[in-house]
Amino acid sequence: MAAPRNLVVEVGGLRDEENGEDSPTSKKPIGTKLEGKFPLSRWEFAAALAVFFIFSMALFFIFMTMPAAEYGKLKFPRTVSDLRALKDHLARYANSYPAKFILGYCSIYIFMQTFMIPGTIFMSLLAGALFGVVRGLFLVVFNATAGASSCFFLSKLIGRPVVNWLWPEKLRYFQGEIAKRREKLLNYMLFLRITPSLPNLFINLASPIVDIPFHVFLLATIIGLIPASYITVRAGLALGDLKSVKDLYDFKTLSVLFLIGSVVIVPTLLKRKRVYE
Template identity: 55%
Template sequence: MEHQQLVETTSNCPSSSSSMKSNGENQVKPFKFPLTVWEMMGASGVVLGFAVGLVGVYLSLPDSDYSFLKLPRTLEDLRILKDDLEQYTSDYTIQVLLVYCTVYIFMQTFMIPGSVFMSLLAGSLFGVLKGVAIVVFAATAGASSCYFLSNLIGRPLVLSLWPDKLVFFQNQVAKRESRLLNYMLFLRVTPTLPNTFLNVASPIVNVPYHTFLLATFIGIIPAAYVAVRAGTTLGELRSISDLYDIQSIGIIFFIGLASVVPTLMRDNNKS
């Protein structure tokens, strides 16, 4: 019922607006903030929790100049951050790891771009195996945090930002309820829908959390491996596009194909 109501509400908007135009009503609706006061308080509480955690870890570090600490936006920023953090990583591994995970989870929770730079940083600081494990954990935790936060306040935001994508995603989820894990895994591995959208929209279209969690955990491993591996040779990178060579794209493609083969075979058997 909730699925149908969402589609009907969204699909009925154009017809209602056209009928208003035909009746000569050209009134402009006043802007209404999409979140209630309680929803804003809940989101603010989450932000405050992250802030307190970061400050606590920061205070546990030795006295020094940390002006270099900032979210990297370019490869040059990332190289400077990596050079400055290396000395702290060896002496204060736990603190650096806590700061890294907290920042990564915060970025994923509030859809802040730049996770690829964080994945590269993990490779340069922790190596391939540890880096992949850390990135997969932090990305999965951040996606889960975004999932639960969106379940609280996400509906009006998604309806205002991605109404068409939401209707498409809802219809696909409704058609694939019996094999939803395969579909979610396919979406995670391939760029069919942005990961940010999946994190926010999944609870709204009633994707069960256990399905969301498993698809996220498995689906982000290939991309995490590619970025972390590239981070171990950070000095050789000239642009972000260098991450995705033919071999990396091939690996991701075949993993995505393998995730949907069971679904395709099942559909053929039914037909």
């Protein structure tokens, strides 16, 4: 017997065949991948465009306040060689217009972090090259935290279908790990931030979906980003010796990060051991 015309069961919910739209009462489960289907509804896509437009206009108006003569010399670096070539010019610019340079630097960093644009590692190297370890580390951690927080709230608005679409298996795994560690959630989030166990991009997007409280997310981000940021900022002091960004995280550096992360997650592991005894 043929299926009724008005209903078609799909992965993740019900779909009305006649009007071609998702049922408003359907809820797509975490970890379900929608094959061949754009993940955002029309209102979600419109909301994403609106947020991007607002951030872009703010960035545009900030750069409109900068000296026009400097525009032609500004170029976003894509390699360490590009960064070395840009460093001297930016150093003169930072000395001549310190407040405007800091404002422009922070705006670009937060914009890139919010909308998951690759290249923030060059911004971190630049902070070390121009401001030294202490000020550079403060700038990087501040901007990375602000950008991650913006990404968190953007994902809270429209992130669920995107993450379900891109990383269904990884999201299921993350949800399961979070469920097992609710009582020591801060320790686990610190471990993830300190070590490269999961990409920071995924953590920013998935955290609101698996119901991680924002205060836990924020504190783990501020503290957990310090070790890796210190390594990157410090490397910016010696750009001439750096051949590639891959050189930043060699086996020794990764081992140190995992060692720090292991110390942080010990209370969580001990708690689980006591539960099973």
